[in-house]
Amino acid sequence: MIDAKKFPQAKSLPLSREEIISLIKGTGVRRPAVSFGNWLHIDELGKEKQPVLRQLLREYPEDMQVFYIKKPSIFGEPGDKYTWCDVPGADPSIGRVKSVGVDEATAISWDVFDQISEDTPDGDEPTMYCNAPEEDGRFRLAWFSGGMWTWLWNYRGMNNAMMDLYMDPEHVHKVSRKVTNFFKKATVRGVKEDGIDAIGFGDDLGMQKGPFMSPEMFREFYFPYYKELCDLAHSLGLYVFMHCCGDAKLLIPQLIEAGIDVLHPIQKYAMDAAEIVSEFGSDLAFWAGIDLQRVLPFGTVEEVKKETRDFVDIFYQPGKGKVLFTASNRVEDNVPVENLVAFVEEAHRYGEYVGKHDQKNAEEGIVS
Amino acid sequence: MNENIAQIRELLIKGKMNEINALVKEELEKGTAAEVILNDGLLAGMDDIARKWAEGTAFIPEVLIGARCMNMAIDILEPHLVKTEDSSRGTVVMGTVQGDLHDIGKNLCILMMKAKSFNVIDLGVDVSAEKFVEAVKQYEPMVLCLSSLLTTTMGNMKVVIDALKEAGIRGKVKVAVGGAPVTQDFADEIGADLYTEDAVQLADALVAYCG
Known part of the structure; x- marks a missing residue:
């Protein structure tokens, strides 16, 4: 239940935990959900934008409580087990903050990887859930960050990682096993210690056109681990969110089969959203992300509003819901704050309108 | 095209480095011109991968592994290639x-x-x-x-x-x-x-x- 007193400035009260579950399951909801979650980091945006965005989220509180588990360090200090690499002297360039992937020259070798302790990152880290906010009746999603594929290229660099799929399958499986073991422990603890409703992780499997790897390779190297994690989460009554950039349409059937419940972001210009909803909308819910390649950074307020309405029309499934709205990736400082405000206000305004229309139809027995 | 060169072309997309290298050596021993092995085997195979990638039936791992195999094989061919001043397109x-x-x-x-x-x-x-x-x-x-x-x-x-x-x-x-x-x-x-x-x-x- 949502306690309105906790949201004194809200123009629209957030959806409750039960409503989000109903939305994901497709059993109906009063309006589509809106939650930036981990895709908006207000502190990292321009100082002039911060008060505007904080006020925006007071007026339109997030429909989910999304929080990161404490991130393990890339390199541990001596004795640190909450780390991805506890090998002294290993190349410190892996996981460079500024870099996306590391090149072949600076990636760690499999010899170094083999020296990393098997039980790192330590799933028993006492402060793993230190970022969890106080429960307030909203749906709680714990975000684990990069998944099994991400960690292969974090360790090895993108070019190596893709060749490792051919040249060293055994090690590829070892990386996936390490990540899966850590995620499984985090999942169990999230339920026991922090009352989470869902877990989420990200693996960028798509490029602007097509996936990084073939469906056959995905089936061999990633499907088993995704399924193992989803099976555990489902057995604990949790839902599984996944972020995947780009065009991974060819892999979506396997994501569904593995048990992913909610997919983010269905990237515009990479995939056709209407086609994805039509083909997979009965099996998946979407944490749909508004375009960050064109409209949000470069569009006008009116263009953002129009795109938001189109977005609602495409993703909201009458009588079911099955959509939460956010940005398609982390919001960068090149996005004008007016556009973020326009997106949230319009997603609520038009979302409420569509939701009410849908309910009215349902009461009158009209099928949309 | 002889059978070995056709096979080099086909094996490139599968990343079969050792087999490709063995076939390249075998062809050189038979007296096949290095340029023929390069153009009809390796570059043709790479072109096949590029086409398949453009069609969406091959993926980056195949492109990268194909390129790696090609480069290794070119190292073997290098001493046998006739040196011209500049054979590149530009x-x-x-x-x-x-x-x-x-x-x-x-x-x-x-x-x-x-x-x-x-x-x-x-x-x-x-x-x-x-x-x-x-x-x-x-x-x-x-x-x-x-x-x-x-x-x-x-x-x-x-x-x-x-x-x-x-x-x-x-x-x-x-x-x-x-x-x-x-x-x-x-x-x-x-x-x-x-x-x-x-x-x-x-x-x-x-x-x-x-x-």
């Missing part, structure tokens, strides 16, 4: 623009251009406009290729074009741009000469351009 300079550290798209373009016998100078990632200008002066390429994945850095493509103008060398080099957020409209707006959607299209466009 020189291309490529880099990811300043502020952007993504290199997969750039690397794919380079692989595809090399497979089409272009001499490609790779400036790496996070390359400043000054470095691009220096490289154009130094290598005198026919084409300068600029890559960017981020909306926050694609504006630096225009900075490079402006720097070329300022240095008085814009007329001496064609500028090609690409990357996920880049569009034909954007390319037109910043005054680039060429935009393509992907690496295969880029290599094909340069072949058409350079002959």
Whole structure:
């Protein structure tokens, strides 16, 4: 239940935990959900934008409580087990903050990887859930960050990682096993210690056109681990969110089969959203992300509003819901704050309108 | 085409490095010209991979592993190849623009251009406009290729074009741009000469351009 007193400035009260579950399951909801979650980091945006965005989220509180588990360090200090690499002297360039992937020259070798302790990152880290906010009746999603594929290229660099799929399958499986073991422990603890409703992780499997790897390779190297994690989460009554950039349409059937419940972001210009909803909308819910390649950074307020309405029309499934709205990736400082405000206000305004229309139809027995 | 060369061509997409190398050696021992093995086996195989990638039936791992196998086999062929002054179609300079550290798209373009016998100078990632200008002066390429994945850095493509103008060398080099957020409209707006959607299209466009 949502306690309105906790949201004194809200123009629209957030959806409750039960409503989000109903939305994901497709059993109906009063309006589509809106939650930036981990895709908006207000502190990292321009100082002039911060008060505007904080006020925006007071007026339109997030429909989910999304929080990161404490991130393990890339390199541990001596004795640190909450780390991805506890090998002294290993190349410190892996996981460079500024870099996306590391090149072949600076990636760690499999010899170094083999020296990393098997039980790192330590799933028993006492402060793993230190970022969890106080429960307030909203749906709680714990975000684990990069998944099994991400960690292969974090360790090895993108070019190596893709060749490792051919040249060293055994090690590829070892990386996936390490990540899966850590995620499984985090999942169990999230339920026991922090009352989470869902877990989420990200693996960028798509490029602007097509996936990084073939469906056959995905089936061999990633499907088993995704399924193992989803099976555990489902057995604990949790839902599984996944972020995947780009065009991974060819892999979506396997994501569904593995048990992913909610997919983010269905990237515009990479995939056709209407086609994805039509083909997979009965099996998946979407944490749909508004375009960050064109409209949000470069569009006008009116263009953002129009795109938001189109977005609602495409993703909201009458009588079911099955959509939460956010940005398609982390919001960068090149996005004008007016556009973020326009997106949230319009997603609520038009979302409420569509939701009410849908309910009215349902009461009158009209099928949309 | 003899059977071994046909097999080299087919094995490239499967990344069968040892088998390819053995077949290359066998053909050389039989007296087959290195150029024939290179053109009909390795480069033809790489072209097959590029076509399949463009059609969506091969993926980056196949492109990379194919290129790696090709390069290893070329090392074996190298001493047997007849040296000509310059057998390349022309020189291309490529880099990811300043502020952007993504290199997969750039690397794919380079692989595809090399497979089409272009001499490609790779400036790496996070390359400043000054470095691009220096490289154009130094290598005198026919084409300068600029890559960017981020909306926050694609504006630096225009900075490079402006720097070329300022240095008085814009007329001496064609500028090609690409990357996920880049569009034909954007390319037109910043005054680039060429935009393509992907690496295969880029290599094909340069072949058409350079002959």
